[in-house]
Amino acid sequence: MDSRPGDETLLLAVAERDMGAFRTLYERHAGWLAIRLARRCNDRDLVADAIQDTFVAVWQKPQGFRGDGDIAAWLWGIAIRRLVSRLRTRSSVAAVFEKAEAAPAAEDQVLLSVEYGDVGQALARLSPEMRAVIQAVVLDGLSAREAAQLLRVPVSSVKTRLYRAKAHLRAALAEGSS
């Protein structure tokens, strides 16, 4: 594994305009970024555009990574915002967060610890709209404004849904622990 340079080494090489390093970085990260984006937007062309924008941005400003945390997390931060700005310029696309038939039966749920925890069940009981807002704001770290653009709803709806979702979760968790 010694022959494989780390992401930070690659990024430094990209800053030196090394196309080979850029390609390696792309091959390592474009895939999972695309899947993660596709879970938030069902238009694949748009996802492809956002991936392209992301890596163009990386090429143009590799020094944007300040060496704190994971490069993967930094890339995701760029990618989700690129998706939001692509969505803003298109009017006909709706972001999806879940397919209607997506919810698996409870017994099929994986053995990830969160599934067994109260949080997982509480999340599962939220309405799709509220879950979408929780995902965008709490889990993806978008601002209310960005989340509103991603979900194509007014900022005020994002705020109210977030407020209600948090109240629901709080109530569900309090109920579970009592």
Place this chain on the structure above:
Amino acid sequence: MTGWHLDDDALRRYVERTDSLAEGTSVEQHLLSCEQCRARVTVAVDVIDLAAVWDRTRDTVEVPRPSAFERLLRSAGLPAHEARLVAVASAFRGVWLTGVAAVLAFAALAAAMGHARGEWLFLAVAPIVPCLVVASSYDPWMDPALEPELVTPYPALRLILLRTIAVLTLALPAVLLFGLVVPGETAFAWLLPAVGFVAVVLAASTWVSPLRSAIAVSSSWLAVVSLLATRPGSPDAVLQAKAQAGFLALAAASFVIFLLRRRQLRQLRPWR
């Protein structure tokens, strides 16, 4: 690396999006910090054509970055190829702009000295600057980039108008700014003449080359101004209401002629 990795089922559900929000979230959290699992997900990607997106990405970054001005045009809503066409005009190169700014600065400085002669100088120079810049922005002699444009099927009228607007938005604020240091009404009186001259140059370029028409217009104006300067009286007098109305009429008439004769644009016929 934690030593703990996603199992294949969880990974499959994640890629197929058949998991719950909670599960998906914990998968995503793990992926952020686990290179090995990221690689496993990447193998399963079928949402987009990664190779095609890579080609597009590489093509984009290998094209030289557009100039600041071109990016400004794009953000103003111009499509990329048109922004390029407008921005390549030689009138937008730094040297050219600096030269124009220097000439204007001298004229404004002379006028600011409070000297009648200085005011005349500003009055002579300011109105012809925009039309000279406009002419040079689409004259094939000044702009070798126009050669390939001539053979591409592109509406010349649109190109010229776009460039004219771009030039004016660049040149007018500069001239206006210098005008602020010029005392009296002279400072703004030249605006209508300037617009009139630009329109005349556009109209005249349906007969002769743009640069020639601009030179003709400028020399006539200089001649008129120097003639007036030998007489007693303030420069302001020249640009009072009557004369201003005249310039407005000139601008309107020239623009109409230009639109009527747009098919005869010299630019479309190599005249060199």
